[in-house]
Amino acid sequence: MRGLSPDDAIRQHIKDIKKELHAFMNGVASSSMRNNGIDGYRVIFGVDVVRLKELASEYGKNHALAQELWKESVRECKILATMIQPVESFYPEIADIWVSDIKTQEMAEQACMNLFQFLPYASEKAFEWMADERDFVQMCGFLLCIHLMRRAEFNDSSLNEFVDQALASFHTDSTSLKKVVWRSMSNFAELSADNARKLRECMIGYGWDKDENLKPYVDYIADFAKEEV
Template structure:
């Protein structure tokens, strides 16, 4: 069996497996909420994680799944991609191709947060003009802060400045992600907590003036 034939068979097997556990009501609900994939099986994330544990973790399979316009395939791609094969340039390409917040959340959790370049890209992304890049940046920083990664003074100030801007729209997906990252930042220590509190006080004053 050639590599291409084996990969095609793996994709067919995954799609058959997804069809077998399809959740019609969840699928319909996702479509009602605006998800416009070609196919939505409505499979919950815990079940996808169980499936991923039994599937080959190869670059070729993950890349092929990412190219599918199928919700579950896109989410599985991030679970199956070997961390050592996800270079920063490829990660940037994936973020450019992301369609929904769920893809960002899943890919950051299972893949991006395990990369050596994660910190560098996170600060770069939160300063982007793209909402999806900003979202991935804040999600990634949340994970890094939870892992105990303490930023240097320059990076900390960059995070505070960018988060303050994002949190002017607290109900947006970027604003919510920035707020959650800020909480994780505050948990790093007294110095970080003090920086965040000063920012929040300034933010509250500016919002009061606007009103």
Template structure:
């Protein structure tokens, strides 16, 4: 089946799982998409299992800009060994929501060999990109991939600014990341603990 036909078939299948209540709840929480069927992430994971890892299909789904389910499904279908650094940066530049930022880090970016390069790149961008960076940093460390000093220093510099943000999703991501760095990296544990204490998160 042609990739374009697969995309059409997939988009039609979203109707079987659509949930208007969930979609409305997402809008109320600030998750705005041009098209949102409200399909749950577990249902999207089950849908992804029906397809082999397919870079052409994943890219076609990603190109369906504004369609929540297409983009989330793309993160599940894209084979990590077929994603170049340039493509990953293109996707990173295209993040439009905190949900998508988190799913990119969890489903795809953590398996790329240049994960910390992406972290450094995304820390220079907007809030949703930095949400992805903080989630990705945490995932890489949990997989036992030790960050270099430059990446750690750049991340801590960014968190010292973002910790004052009114963006709750950004704050949640960076606090989770800082907590893990404090627990797992003795080199920066004191610095992180001091940053949390100085900003009223000593009981975090």
């Protein structure tokens, strides 16, 4: 923007973005989101992700703008931040700050899909976060693993570490985290019969087949462990 300092230009961008978000505001969606557990923000405009992607494309990749948007206690601003943050300037220490600020599953999903999976140190952070004691940090770790496994970016040692961590974290008291952990385990098994056999053997090793509440999970994984005809 002509005549504005870089800081003033960023502030103006944020004002413009908030005006656009207000114009697209969906009160019904906003209330529904809060009622369904998407909370922890001062403001929720209820704007859908498709519209946010269109808005992000207008601004392109912009580190300074993304950093300021992330500081806003506004759902849509934070999602936009994950869309416009350049990978090359998103250092590990910034990733740790952002992941510590995530308070909803939706934001964990968006951050991993739009940004975290493309980081050059994504694998390192995935395992670090999976072992964290905070539920949403763990969730980001497992969601990140799902993306990385699909791209075959794990070696055998990493896969073994993933299985051990998943089996331990599955017993969390957090229902949302448990579902994400199970999703990551299912994705792992679906990738290959070898993966499924490895996971099933570990589940049995931990006695899951002897527990009536856990045996259905073992049986589900067993279907993927069968040799392909």
